[in-house]
Amino acid sequence: MEAVIGLLLMLLGVSHGVETYCDGRINGAQCYGALGGTVVLRLMDSASEIARYVWSNKTRMIQHRKKNTIVHNLIETRSSFTPIDGTFRINNLSMTDGGEYTLKSFDSFGRSSEPQTLQLTFQAPVSSVLLVSECLSQGEMRVSCSSEGGDSPQYSWTLDGHTLTDAQLLSGNKDSNNITLRQDVSGQLVCSVSNNVSRVSKEETVSTCGFIFIDCISNGTHISQWVLEANNTLCIEQTGVSGWTDHTLLILGLRAAVVILIFSGIAVYFACKKKKTDKTAEGSAVPEEMDYENSVVMVEMRSSASEL
Structure with missing residues (x-):
């Protein structure tokens, strides 16, 4: 019989090895499990302080414990209870394990505490994730993230380890499975798909589309x-x-003109200075020549006067 049930669970797409945890101490807690997997339910702080309790669903009693002794456990072959922290572990979950559970506790005088309930719901885990990207006409990149299996999948994106921002998106929502990246966005893109019983990620290196x-x-x-x-x-x-741009070219042209004017001014300055120096030299030479001629004339005049 168990072999038949196991085969049916495989045909239903169950996932062995998926383990979930739920704090059932909160009245009305919503807990999740995967068919074929394991769920750990914390029912109380510690069983040592409770004289007797009964844990059951709507149709049957699951476990009855009295004075540290388990009187009844309907699923003993695939469950275990840890008194020190009050956790009840159910392995190889089947469809009959789902539904609402009620815990009734009694003290040593037989007085009952307020009943405590929880709801156990099954979800199919995400099995795999596929990323597909394509470049659009204006250089944008459309990326689609799809998953196999998984009830109520939720999507999230990261780029280079950081949550994708609206500024990096041209369209789409970072919580959806289809997004469009802006033309300048590149890096390690990761799409994560999760639900209450599983989480699977897919990574892809994206680069700009050459625009x-x-x-x-x-x-x-x-x-x-x-x-x-x-x-x-x-x-x-x-x-x-x-x-x-034309503005950039204009600025560069003005800078070049300024440089040319500076060098032209320097050249003109030195040319003028050289010309002035040459004129000064010519002016100094002429008087000396005239003084020499006047001296000769004076000598000749003196010689003639002596002869007379």
Whole structure:
């Protein structure tokens, strides 16, 4: 019989080895388990302080314990109880284990405490995750995350270990399974799919789609858009992502003109200085020549006067 049940659980897609925990001390607690897996339910702080208790679901008594002795345990072959912390462990969960449970405790005088309930619900665990990415016409990247199995899957994304932000998304929600990344987003992208009984992640390295952003004025037209770098014929003088604009060229031209004017001024200054020096030298030489001629004339005049 157990072999038949095990086969049926396999056909239903159960996951052996999946273990969940639930604090059943909170009245009305919602607990989850996976078919074929294990659930650990904490029913009380410690059984040593309770004289007697009965734990049952709507149709049958599961366990009855009195004075530190287990009087009855319906699922003894696949369960265990730890009195010191009041946890009840159920292995190889089956459909009959689901539903509402009630714990009734009694003190040494037979007085009953307020009944405590919990609800055990089954979920199929996520088995695998697939990531598919594609580049769109303007360089955006659409990424789809899909999972196999799993009831009520929830999605989350991280990029390089950090939660994906709205600023990195062109469209979509970071809690959905389909997103569109902006043109400049790249790195290690991880999609995680989880529910109350499982969590599975898939990682993929994403890079830009080869687009660059152009922002320039060409032939009097302002161009501001993303273009495929390999086929780009717009603003071809650009470098990086912003490119050379007419404003940039004007600034560079003015700087070059200033440099030329400075060097021209220096050249003119030295030329004027050299010309002034040459004139000064010529002026100094002429008087000396005149003084020599005057001396000769005076000597000749004196000689003639002596002869007379």
